[in-house]
Amino acid sequence: MKISEILKQDKVTLSCELFPPKKWSQLEDAKLTVKKMAELKPSFMSITYGASGGTSEYTVDLANEIQNVNGIPAIAHLTCASSSKEKVDEVIGQLKANKIENILALRGDIPEDAPFPRPNQYKYASELAAQIKASGDFCVGGACYPEGHPEAPGIVQEIENLKKKVEAGCEFLTTQMFFDNSILYSFLYRTQKKGIDVPVIAGIMPVTNANQMKRIVGLSGSMVPQKFRSIVDRFGDDPAAMKQAGIAYATEQIIDLIANGVKNIHIYTMNKPDVAGKIFDNLSSIYIR
Ligand code: FAD
Numbered sequence: 188m189k190i191s192e193i194l195k196q197d198k199v200t201l202s203c204e205l206f207p208p209k210k211w212s213q214l215e216d217a218k219l220t221v222k223k224m225a226e227l228k229p230s231f232m233s234i235t236y237g238a239s240g241g242t243s244e245y246t247v248d249l250a251n252e253i254q255n256v257n258g259i260p261a262i263a264h265l266t267c268a269s270s271s272k273e274k275v276d277e278v279i280g281q282l283k284a285n286k287i288e289n290i291l292a293l294r295g296d297i298p299e300d301a302p303f304p305r306p307n308q309y310k311y312a313s314e315l316a317a318q319i320k321a322s323g324d325f326c327v328g329g330a331c332y333p334e335g336h337p338e339a340p341g342i343v344q345e346i347e348n349l350k351k352k353v354e355a356g357c358e359f360l361t362t363q364m365f366f367d368n369s370i371l372y373s374f375l376y377r378t379q380k381k382g383i384d385v386p387v388i389a390g391i392m393p394v395t396n397a398n399q400m401k402r403i404v405g406l407s408g409s410m411v412p413q414k415f416r417s418i419v420d421r422f423g424d425d426p427a428a429m430k431q432a433g434i435a436y437a438t439e440q441i442i443d444l445i446a447n448g449v450k451n452i453h454i455y456t457m458n459k460p461d462v463a464g465k466i467f468d469n470l471s472s473i474y475i476r
Contacts, residue, residue, distance in 0.1 A: 190262060191386075200231070200452065201229055203233075205233070205249065214248065220460060221257060222257060225253065231289070232261055237266065250285065250287045254287060262328065263287050265291070267295065271307045272318075279319060288325060292313075311352075313351050314355070327358060329352045329357035329360050347381075350382070388453045389452050392455040434469070435469075438470065
């Protein structure tokens with residue numbers, strides 16, 4: 188099923204994100220993780236293209252596992268910065284052959300050791316989104332950054348660029364993680380003012396250990412409110428307490444979002460079905476499967 192159709196329904200959606208393994212020998216474990224996550228009955232599940240230490244080689248396999256084995260609509264992420272246009276077309280063809288209808292079109296990180304873009308590469312996610320739309324009947328989404336993308340000169344230019352991405356064919360946007368909902372609310376105000384009218388799915392990261400927090404802030408540059416810093420200061424050395432507090436914080440963020448009309452929530456579940464399960468339990472009368 189297309190994500191655009193799911194998002195049109197008048198109900199809360201709760202989706203999960205997984206990343207592929209590094210090695211072929213870990214693929215069966217990854218499939219087990221997919222199964223456990225699918226048992227929670229999320230509205231849909233996405234599988235990253237590489238990222239978080241995994242390899243993009245297994246993205247199509249796991250999208251197939253999510254959708255065609257476990258019956259949950261899948262979004263396959265696809266990036267273009269580290270691939271040629273031919274490679275991108277090959278992956279689109281594989282997704283089509285597996286009847287995967289939803290693709291999150293991303294640029295990915297710019298390779299450090301090569302000039303970018305080379306003549307046979309797409310420079311921006313919007314170019315990739317247009318190519319995917321031209322290649323078949325796909326529902327295409329894109330990423331957005333409530334705190335601004337690290338390379339953008341400012342939020343005004345960033346939203347101009349986001350509008351181009353939507354005009355290129357993105358039918359929904361998923362946000363980078365954020366820890367202070369007021370940042371999302373002011374971003375939504377700006378995007379709506381600019382006429383960006385596609386659904387924006389709020390990306391929530393449950394932070395369950397103190398090291399994860401340091402990595403996230405280093406990678407995404409997300410602002411961490413004092414309220415969350417205090418949690419890490421108080422519970423960071425106690426793994427069980429930190430996990431419980433991180434799940435509670437993410438749950439509270441989600442409840443506040445839904446209460447304020449943001450009905451589509453994507454959880455960066457980081458291959459942790461137990462963490463996802465606790466959040467789903469906490470929302471059992473709010474998210475109706
Ligand atoms: P773009 O939309 O191309 O934007 C990149 C920069 O270019 C921005 O600063 C933007 O403002 C600017 N820009 C865009 N269009 C124009 C234009 N026409 N003119 C001038 N400037 C422009 N990475 C992975 O490797 N694998 C994944 O699976 C993955 N999944 C992700 C999922 C989500 C929800 C998010 C938020 C990020 C994900 N990433 C992933 C990380 C992402 O690839 C990086 O953040 C990357 O740096 C930017 O990707 P983008 O698609 O947002 O790029």
